[in-house]
Amino acid sequence: MPSRTLLTGASLADAALLTHTEQGCAWPLLVWAPGPGVRMVSSAVLGGGIGERAWVLNAQVPPGYARLDPVAHLRDLAVGVGLEGAGVGLMTAASVTDRCHAVDGGARAVVTAGIGVRGWAAAPEAGDVPVPRPGTINIIVSLPVPLTDAALVNAVATATEAKVQALVELGADASGTPTDAVCVAAPAATAGNDTASDAEPFAGPRSLWGGRLARAVHTATRAACAGLIAAEGADRIHRRS
Numbered sequence: 639m640p641s642r643t644l645l646t647g648a649s650l651a652d653a654a655l656l657t658h659t660e661q662g663c664a665w666p667l668l669v670w671a672p673g674p675g676v677r678m679v680s681s682a683v684l685g686g687g688i689g690e691r692a693w694v695l696n697a698q699v700p701p702g703y704a705r706l707d708p709v710a711h712l713r714d715l716a717v718g719v720g721l722e723g724a725g726v727g728l729m730t731a732a733s734v735t736d737r738c739h740a741v742d743g744g745a746r747a748v749v750t751a752g753i754g755v756r757g758w759a760a761a762p763e764a765g766d767v768p769v770p771r772p773g774t775i776n777i778i779v780s781l782p783v784p785l786t787d788a789a790l791v792n793a794v795a796t797a798t799e800a801k802v803q804a805l806v807e808l809g810a811d812a813s814g815t816p817t818d819a820v821c822v823a824a825p826a827a828t829a830g831n832d833t834a835s836d837a838e839p840f841a842g843p844r845s846l847w848g849g850r851l852a853r854a855v856h857t858a859t860r861a862a863c864a865g866l867i868a869a870e871g872a873d874r875i876h877r878r879s
Contacts, residue, residue, distance in 0.1 A: 648672050650746040650780040650823075651739065653694075658715050661700050666734035668696040668748070669719055670778065672823065679790035680821035684712040684727030688787055693725035694821055696750060696776050698734040703772050726821050729772035740857035745850035747797075748778045751862035753805075756812035774815035775801060775862075777855055781847055784827040784837035793822040793841035793851055800843070800852040804859035808867050822851070 647653070653670035671693035678691040685691055697715055705711055712727030732752030739748050752774045777797050785793060797820050802813045827836040841848040 738861035747854035
């Protein structure tokens with residue numbers, strides 16, 4: 639079992655690439671453990687919502703993942719690598735090894751992506767996903783400044799806008815996949831200070847930190863998806879020839 643100390647790093651750049659076993663095979667597991675004093679907002683099945691979280695893991699699982707207990711599975715994976723306390727757990731069938739990282743003025747983003755099943759959010763079909771499935775474009779962001787709850791929510795919207803911008807620029811003709819997930823992390827407000835005065839109140843794309851977050855997510859998403867879209871185009875040409 640890896641040492642908890644070795645997994646701890648304040649910077650998202652310190653995320654460790656480990657492995658876990660599923661269906662008799664080894665699969666990549668990306669782990670970032672900044673430790674206490676970090677607040678996160680996430681749409682993840684494990685640790686979603688807003689609150690203090692000590693770690694984030696992004697686990698690659700086999701295509702056609704069919705387990706009905708993703709929360710328990712992610713908790714087991716966290717325990718297996720020595721993580722303790724509350725954290726955020728993401729899953730994906732996309733390659734975690736091929737993660738892409740970008741930095742802009744202190745804002746950091748890591749994106750893992752698969753875009754084989756994609757479309758527009760306002761599609762006419764009725765939504766029906768009774769059991770959460772592994773996310774396909776998973777975005778993890780860290781900022782070095784505290785954010786209010788409202789700004790954390792704003793940051794999720796900004797990250798999503800930046801993701802969509804990257805997909806459209808690449809010609810993906812989609813706003814994302816049905817199971818995309820996002821996590822934004824920021825330090826907790828300084829003890830003894832009022833959160834409203836100590837934390838950034840905005841994270842929209844034209845705010846200082848929202849703009850940096852957007853550019854980092856945009857760059858990482860483009861890098862993660864560009865090769866996939868190019869490969870799709872080459873495959874279409876090959877099939878027509």
